[in-house]
Amino acid sequence: MKSQISNAMLLAIIINIVYAKAIGVTQGIIARQAGGDMWIVTIFSTLFGLLIMSLTVLIIKRTPEKNILEQTKLLVGKWGEKLIALLMFTFFLGAYGGIMITVVYHLMDYFLPEVPTYIFVALVTIVGVYGIMKGVEVIARLAVLGVFSIIVLNILLLLGSLDYFEIESFLPVLRNGFFNAVEVTKHHNADWAMATLMVAIILPMVKQKEKWMKYSTKALILGGGFILMWPILEVGVLSPEVAGQYIVACMQMARSAEIGLFVHRYELIMVIFFAISALIQVMMCLLCASISAKHIIGGNNLNFLLIPVAVILGVFGYWVVNDHIRAMDLLTYYWPRVAMPITFAVPIIVFLLGFIFKKKLTKGNLDAPS
Amino acid sequence: MDLTKQLEQDVFVRLKQNLDEIEKLLGNSSDVVKRDFFIMNNNTFEATLIYIDGLVDETKIEETVLAPLLNNNRDLQFLSELTKSEEIATALTKKLLLIPSINKVSTFQDVINELLAGNTVLFVDHCVQCFVLATQGWDTRGIEEPQSDTVIRGPRDGFVESIRANTALVRRRIRDPMFRLQSLQIGKRSKTDVAIAYIDGVVREGLVDEVLERLNRIKIDAILxxxxxxxFIDDAPNSPFMTVQGSERPDKIAAGIYEGKVAIFVDNTPFVLLVPTHFWTFLNTSDDYYTQYWMGSFFRFIRYIAFIISLTLPSLFVMLVSFHQEMIPTPLAITIAAGREIVPLPILLEALIMELAFELMREAGLRMPKQIGQAVSIVGSLIIGQAAVEAGLVSPIMVIVVATTGIASFAIPNYFASVSIRLIRFPILIASGVLGLLGFATIFVVVLIHALSLRSFGEPYLAPVFPFSSSDQKDTLFRAPWWAKEKRPADVKDEPERESENQKPSPEK
Structure with missing residues (x-):
């Protein structure tokens, strides 16, 4: 695969693909299940993400010119490739539902309650397809702007909320027990899984493979840091009980933030600055689902698959978000059960297959066209 | 015989045949001047000068061509001994003609090209070649201050309509032996002179070839x-963004060449092109570099704000007032509502009408003679605006929003870039009025993705911000002092150093 983006751009994409959903919708669910420990859950989950990301980078480094699906084909043949591609497609299909919940509910619940749901889904999907058509490099440049936006948003929110911060809300620490905190990480793990599985697909497009590990690790730490500010503020300012009452907890945080009379109710600021991160999620999810579909079908031209895949993901996304209760049930109870096995199983299986069929990763095989 | 074959013919030995052929090719155009004479008034060598009236310097012809060739007082002995055409040619070029530049041509194609370019052609009977005498000289506008790109501090000279005068204006600023000018002609019928200029060793590798290749690809009858x-050379022909910069300022073009860019001069226009172009350069002025760097940076920062206002202010206003009133602070919301109380139009329509009215006034003011144009602007903006508010057709705050947006767009130094931003404003405005924040965000992101995908001669259009280049940030949002800008832009590989290190002035110890 042709090198197209730099490691710094990869870092920006990783931060963006996790941020938008992780600060709001995910934190609301975590608040309901882990209470005041939501910030600890976020830290644990970031550590899990770090582990899986390192494993993913190690896997791709074995065949730097091939993504995880092409490597699987090399190891166990085309049916193995199709199986993994199907799992990946399923993951990105489900993840698209989560992303739609994030994007649509931010806009619909707080700004445009009378606009039909399908308009949100259709417009967001169309913009996503437009971004993919312009190429990964353009998405990566947009992601760099997304990181600037994230930094600005975090600073503004910090300035607007610190007056109401109460340290007592954090006590007692690990109030629901260590194992509960670990178990609840599944919600945020599913967010990090978007990053790790995306990296498994796009890493061969990144230049300078010797820096892959350094930058992906850095992205996890920076992204984790940017996200961690939110549960800390949500606990310290809103309190976990209040944060848990809302589907989009971050918007409630934003609504209560203010700097003087004229910079009040941050919802608009929040949406403006987090929109790029949300759109990066949409674009990368569509792109990775399309690449997975290409490997399932066995075709060569990605462009032909973009529109059908966008339609499938869009229709699924619409079905998910059209009913708030269904959306939150799916995201809270069913999505982790689907996402967790794929998140851990795909990299571990491919890693082990690489050990078993080490001989197939010889130079001659690596040079063969995929 | 068709025209192409006629042009491809070699010139004849006999003068009469040549003159007949020229007449066939140029017709009986009234501005074609033929001057028949005998060299040294000796009946042996009959000759004719041909030129186009108005394109030549007649004084030069008289002093450097006719006077020496008709001078009876010179020694004619050697002339009578000449029999071969080569000898005649040598005698003319080396002994008789005083004009500094003489070329010999042998086809009618070359003869016609040179005549139409303003040179004079000398035909001599019995000579198999003819002589092209560089006598170009026509009336041109004097060098004046540019109409666009005006500055408070800095040079006042601007390009004119003569390509040679323009290249000289830049050459005066770049006394570098590595400065290169390459000329070509484009336009099947206009044969417009085009020249590219760059500094060898500073220009990015491959850029000159790329520019030449794109220029050579142009097949058109005329370039005006x-x-x-x-x-024809634009990387994004369907984009509202400009990926090629044009300027009337020689200092701006010279500065671009020093930064590794290629300038494209075109005859008959004072606008010189510079490639590659980055979006941010449209927000910079020459003043930024000629005033103290704090001032330069401050004014540049103001222009960035003006750009954001120009692009988004009406859309944000319409979006907030139509859909998201709760986002407006209460006292301000009450003031806006009070102003709109008697306005019968929906806010989107009101904004569109006001924006279009503003554009109308701007266009009318621009096309009218200067004094009348100013009157139209004043009448339009003050009297009609005031009357519209008093009649309750528009709200006062909408007048303020549209006027602020208009003024902000005028703060963008490059007029054409400012127009392109105004064009983009309309779809964002309509989307905001129809779908509120969703519409605004959708169109804004589409525009952003489009801008991010653009390239100008291989370089990202939004560089050095996207992709981010830390070393080039000294001249993007802020203008660093000259003593801190040690290196040229990052894409200049061969000679990256602009100045010596540690030049920050400090009091002597």
Whole structure:
């Protein structure tokens, strides 16, 4: 695969693909299940993400010119490739539902309650397809702007909320027990899984493979840091009980933030600055689902698959978000059960297959066209 | 015989045949001047000078061509001994003609090209070649201050309509032996002179070849202005963004060449093109570099704000007032509502009408003679605006929003870039009025993705911000002092150093 983006751009994409959903919708669910420990859950989950990301980078480094699906084909043949591609497609299909919940509910619940749901889904999907058509490099440049936006948003929110911060809300620490905190990480793990599985697909497009590990690790730490500010503020300012009452907890945080009379109710600021991160999620999810579909079908031209895949993901996304209760049930109870096995199983299986069929990763095989 | 074959013919030995052929090719155009004479008034060598009236310097012809060739007092002995055409040619070029530049041509194609370019052609009977005498000279506008790109501090000279005068204006600023000018002609019928300029060793590798290749690809009958070239070499021909910069300022073009860019001069226009172009350069002025760097940076920062206002203010206003009133602070919301109380139009329509009215006034003011144009602007903006508010057709705050947006767009130094931003404003405005925040965000992101995908001669259009280049940030949002800008832009590989290190002035110890 042709090198197209730099490691710094990869870092920006990783931060963006996790941020938008992780600060709001995910934190609301975590608040309901882990209470005041939501910030600890976020830290644990970031550590899990770090582990899986390192494993993913190690896997791709074995065949730097091939993504995880092409490597699987090399190891166990085309049916193995199709199986993994199907799992990946399923993951990105489900993840698209989560992303739609994030994007649509931010806009619909707080700004445009009378606009039909399908308009949100259709417009967001169309913009996503437009971004993919312009190429990964353009998405990566947009992601760099997304990181600037994230930094600005975090600073503004910090300035607007610190007056109401109460340290007592954090006590007692690990109030629901260590194992509960670990178990609840599944919600945020599913967010990090978007990053790790995306990296498994796009890493061969990144230049300078010797820096892959350094930058992906850095992205996890920076992204984790940017996200961690939110549960800390949500606990310290809103309190976990209040944060848990809302589907989009971050918007409630934003609504209560203010700097003087004229910079009040941050919802608009929040949406403006987090929109790029949300759109990066949409674009990368569509792109990775399309690449997975290409490997399932066995075709060569990605462009032909973009529109059908966008339609499938869009229709699924619409079905998910059209009913708030269904959306939150799916995201809270069913999505982790689907996402967790794929998140851990795909990299571990491919890693082990690489050990078993080490001989197939010889130079001659690596040079063969995929 | 068709025209192409006629042009490809070699010139004849006999003068009469040549003159007949020229007449066939040029017709009986009234501005074609033929001057028959005998060299040294000796009946042996009959000759004719041909030139186009108005394109030549007649004084030069008289002093450097006719006077020496008709001078009876010189020794004619050697002339009578000449029999071969080569000898005649040598005698003319080396002994008789005083004009500094003489070329010999042998086809009618070359003869016609040179005549139409303003040179004089000398035909001599019995000579198999003819002589092209560089006598170009026509009336041109004097060098004046540019109409666009005006500055408070800095040079006042601007490009004119003569390509040679323009290249000289830049050459005066770049006394570097590595400065290169390459000329070509574009336009099947206009044969417009085009030249590219760059500094060898500073220009990015491959850029000159790329520019030449794109220029050579142009097949058109006439080039009348540099925009013709711009549209043919543009990386994004369907984009509202400009990926080629045009300027009337020689200092701006010279500065671009020093930064590794290529300038494209086109005859008959004062607008010189510069490639590659980055979006941010449209927000910079020459003043930024000629005033103290704090001031330069401050004014640049103001222009960035003006750009954001120009692009988004009406859309944000319409979006907030139509859909998201709760986002407006209460006292301000009450003031806006009070102003709109008697306005019968929906806010989107009100904004569109006001924006279009503003554009109308701007266009009318621009096309009218200067004094009347100013009157139209004043009448339009003050009297009609005031009357519209008093009649309750528009709200006062909408007048403020539209006027602020208009003024902000005028703060963008490059007029054409400012127009392109105004064009983009309309779809964002309509989307905001129809779908509120969703519409605004959708169109804004589409525009952003489009801008991010653009390239100008291989370089990202939004560089050095996207992709981010830390070393080039000294001249993007802020203008660093000259003593801190040690290196040229990052894409200049061969000679990256602009100045010596540690030049920050400090009091002597």
């Amino acid at each position: 202005e540099s925009n013709y070239i711009e549209e």
